[in-house]
Amino acid sequence: MSTPASSAVRTRFAPSPTGYLHLGGARTALFCWAFARHHNGVFVLRIEDTDLARSTPEAVQAILDGMAWLGMQPDEGPFYQMQRMDRYREVIAQMLEAGTAYHCYSSPEDVEVMRAKARAEGRKPRYDGTWRPEPGKTLPPVPEGRKPVVRFRNPQEGATGWHDIIKGPITIDNAELDDLVIARPDGTPTYNFCVVVDDWDMGITHVIRGDDHVNNTPRQINILRALGATIPEYGHLPMILGPDGEKLSKRHGAVSIMEYDTAGYLPEAMVNYLARLGWSHGNDELFTREQLVQWFDTHSLTKSAAQWDPKKLNWVNAHYIKQADNTDLAQRVAARIQSLGGDPQAVDLAAVMGLLKDRAETLNDLAEGAMLFCGPYTCADPDLLATHVDDAARGLLADFAAKAAALAEWDTESLDALIKTLLQEHGVKMPKLGIPLRLVVTGRKQTPSIGAVLAILGRERVLERLAAA
CATH class of the missing domain: 3.40.50.620 (HUPs)
Known part of the structure; x- marks a missing residue:
């Protein structure tokens, strides 16, 4: 994939398919989509599926379904990282040749010893650069049979900063960042590296994502600089809290x-x-x-x-x-x-x-x-009928049925007018007719406006149920 030539705004939503599309992810996608649309730009969907142990086709489909339901169709993609492995390996080979990355033969156990020592000395736990090539430095002998990881040669001096389009200026000392692993012993690239190559190749101009990625940003900026790539603008969204102020949960x-x-x-x-x-x-x-x-x-x-x-x-x-x-x-x-x-x-x-x-x-x-x-008709509870449908009510219902059958128009207005006339003629208030009418015709004591209910049920059905009662 070649870098797009256009200078238009290009945003991306890049979920990992290890679960459903949740509220936080949906909001991030929405903001990326709206920003691209506002600027007549391009919205890219990228599926970051390198976590083979946890990524599933069902989760991918859940993401696609969620975005389709919300009406956020991407302009490009979905792109899948697992289909871009050759490209990642190509860039790693270029970095090894350029000296911006190097092979490291320290085992995970070796690195844990380094970190424990740093903690004991009150320093930040990190990889100590044992295999980092330096002028005049003699590297240890290569352990027999051990496959190396590839580490990025992070700058050791100065600081990496950016103007976060949400949080404002952020600066992190490069001394705080160790030489992160960009390829595992089996050659598969790591998350931070894949993201960088993808953003570079896809010409992403604005990265809007959750603020749990703030610590990844200086690492990604330094890799982009090492590749001679244009740095996107970054914006990190604060999390969504539950109604109780705690982290949003199920x-x-x-x-x-x-x-x-x-x-x-x-x-x-x-x-x-x-x-x-x-x-x-x-x-x-x-x-x-x-x-x-x-x-x-x-x-x-x-x-x-x-x-x-x-x-x-x-x-x-x-x-x-x-x-x-x-x-x-x-x-x-x-x-x-x-x-x-x-x-x-x-x-x-x-x-x-x-x-x-x-x-x-x-x-x-x-x-x-x-x-x-729309549901099946169920007769009202016998106790309710006994309470509300007495002889007087039956007389009212019979009078209503006879006059309703003769209505020229079966609609809400005509039925409401008929009910009002009957109440006046019989000298009773609405509950005396309304409750028996509801119970007999609908089986329920409470419904929306009875005139509207009768109009929708239709003349034939209403008269049939009144006759049966």
Whole structure:
């Protein structure tokens, strides 16, 4: 892969497929995607799958599914590091030849002894440079049969600094950094090295990632300099905390992003909510994907940790449900109704969505509410019927059934008007008719507005159930 010639903004999201796409990863991907879109740049997806023991095809698919659900399709990729091994070995060979890397025959046990000695002397535990070539230095004899690692020859003087586009200036003394291993004894390259070659080859201009990578950044910058590569701009995002201020965990909802799909959250609501975790545009809480792209800049990313708030997510999701088109909601909810044992084609499902959506927080709420219309009819509890459907109520219901059968239009307005007329004629208040009507027609004591419920159920079904009662 050759370095792209364009000077356009190029960001990347580079997850390791050792698990699902979690909330923190999804937010990082969103910020990288929005930054690239804002600058008419390129968003690259790279799968860092060199951890063969933990990487799985299922985890790769979970990442791809999560990004597709959130609507963050990459412009390039996905690229897989395991398919780029020849390129990494090529660069390591060039570095060995240039003297910016060297073979090290110290065993892991040898290195642990070095670190223990440094700790005992009050120094930072690290590799001591035994095999680092220096002018006039005699290296130890090569241990027979031992395969070497390859170490990067890190600068020993000065400091490595960068202006972090989120945290501001950061500087780390090179003396704090030892000569890290860039290839294992079997020749496989290590994480920090693969990342550098990938960012170089893919022309990445801006690296936006979690602040657990801050310590990797000076190492990666020094390798890039040794390769004569352009240094990207770096920005490190603070972590997301749970509602209790502790690190986000499964008990807080730190699960696969696709579990939020299962739980009935809209992807547009999740994008809106994730964007507000560490980024803001004035006091705007609700905005479209297009507005996010238009407004997004790194100056508005906060330096402090964001806090996950399930109640706020539910509020955002409820807003998007209320704003959604009823027909679109019906299409999204149909499969959920089927999974509950209902028939989404039993009624005008769009009309059901219009009736229920103002009080729903999730698509699952809508599906459960829709079972009133789409699920099998179950007679009301006998005790409830005995309490509320007495002789007077039966007279009211009979009068309602006769006049409802003669209605010219079977709609909410006509049914509401009929109910109001009957209440006046019989001199009773709404519960005297409303509760018996609900119990007989729906099997439930409480429902949404009874006129709307009857309109959606339809004349034939309503009159049939009244006659049976």
